[in-house]
Amino acid sequence: MQYMLMIHEDESAYAGAGGEALMAETIGKHMAFAESLAKAGIAMSGNRLHPAGTATTIRWNHGEHALHDGPFAETVEELGGYYIINVADLDTAIAWAKQIPIPGKGAIEVRPVWDME
Template structure:
């Protein structure tokens, strides 16, 4: 089964005098995670995303829509990237999700993928 592991983090942790070092450390940990996934034979894909300030959001309201600059989040955490992994079950997906580096505060949302055309 495929699961999407969505990384929500506070982008402000990368600002300031230690920001570049924190980013380099976090990226190195993501590379180590990718190597561990390969070594375990877990099919995966993933990407990092540019800052939330580069996003554009379309919000719908019963058929009409408005376009807004930026990510339209109600929190200080933004979607920073994601992995899509193929594992046997939710327990395995959660074990991999726990290994995702998130500096400072944040969360990883784990959600099963609902293939197009699939019922339930």
């Protein structure tokens, strides 16, 4: 079963003094996380996203659309990246999701991926 682990974090944590060092540290932890997934033999994919300020949203309303600068929803915590992992069940997915580094405040959303077969 595939699960998408969506990482929502407060981007501002990486701005200002110490921000760069924090980012380097967090990336290091992501590397370690990916490595432990690989060691456990778990199929994984994932990507880091550019900050929400680079997002463009196409908003549809019954056939009409408009472009907006910015993410779909403006919140303190923005989608900053994701993993897709293949594990047995939700408990296993949650156990892995808890190991994703989140400096400061944030949230990981765990969602089962629709099986098209």
